Amino acid sequence: MPNAFGVTGGVAPALTLNWTSMALPSIMSPESKAVPSSSRVIYVVFVLLLLDLLGFTLILPLLPSIMDHYAHTEDGVYQTLQSSVDVFREALGIPMEKKYNSVLFGGLMGSIFSLLQFLTSPIIGALSDCYGRRPLLLLTTVGIACSYVVWALSRSFAMFLFFRVITGVFKGNVTLCTAVVADLPDPKARNHGMAVIGVAFSVGFTAGPLMGAYLSSSSESTGRLFFQTPALLGLAFSLADLLFIWLMLPETLSADAKATHSGFGDFRDLLSPLALFNFSAVTRIKDPLSEQRMQRLKMLGQVYFCYLFLFSGLEFTLSFLTHQRFHFTSMQQGKMFFFIGVVMASIQGGYTRRIKPGHHAKAVRMAIATLIPAFILIGISWNIAVLYMGLALYSFAAAVVVPCLSMLVSEHGSASQKGTVMGILRSLGALARALGPVATSSVYWLAGAHMCFLVTSASLLIPLILLSVD
Incomplete structure (x- = not known):
């Protein structure tokens, strides 16, 4: 998912969400905060998450330049981490090339961020079940x-x-926004909301990097360091987000749900990987799920982890493949991810949000099955046309799986458990994103691109088999 974002062509259909009839003043009224309209809540979630993601993704195209900047200053901390990257590179036989080094170093930074998200997402979700979504979003x-x-x-x-550590610790807006949508009582509204969250990701990961790259290049004429203007814009986005949450976001966790919440529970249930895979923090609360529903929730968590482990790994190696095989420049890489973002936004705004309740598991199975030929085409691509055929299928699957799995998981747990459930799901995804790139890039450089993509494609049968048991 890039995460970041032209965009007009892909975003226009995605934003046809029947919001034109909404009056913003009514969102701010006490009545709307007491009984928030589902459509208005979804509108607010889209805007606040888009602002958050635009700021978050400004840094993506700057990472190679940031690495070079600190390398030239002979920074001691940088040199120590570079030594660790060099050990990994030499063990896998990765050529000593600037492009590869930037990808590896960026992957290391991403893994640190994902590991922090793995630790904090369940805690943020559980705290929101105790104190409400709005206070945690403000925090x-x-x-x-x-x-x-x-x-x-x-x-x-x-x-x-x-x-990056502060960002990893406090990056709870996605968890909290999915909990807000999970609070909605109408299944159709929840489905619509999860799709809109996906659209926000696609637009954010398409537009944000472009903005970051432009501001970085224009900063040189102002005498500032190249990353300062993007950093200040990120701050502006966050302050606008804070104001928008304060003025517009109603509290969606009902007073009854807060009253029935039995407390924070065992802290280990929110940190232990085994407890997270078992959703133990949910089962030990009063009114636990039925055994059958609990088993289904565990299965969905396993599918989510397996899918993101494999998907994020191949997403990470995509930059290696296109640079090694087609000699893509940074601009060509940017155009490739722009194409992916536009297709994803179009699919999420057009198809994903219209999936009927009860059909999400079928949609996930179809999307994961689509990824198998997508990764095979990318792995064996002998020209740009075949590569983009694979990328189109890849984009379709990426636009469907996470929103639909989030929708399926949001159906589990009582009203006082939604934040915990969605926080655990995000935590499992963060763990997958921390481990997947390391594992897949190891296979890529030890066995070659063809073998890496073929083996990973075949491994997608695992989440498909898990889903078939449902």
């Missing part, structure tokens, strides 16, 4: 705003790492 957004201040002021790699 996490303040934390993100502070992280951009640190980034803008950073003059050493240690400060830059501190910025």
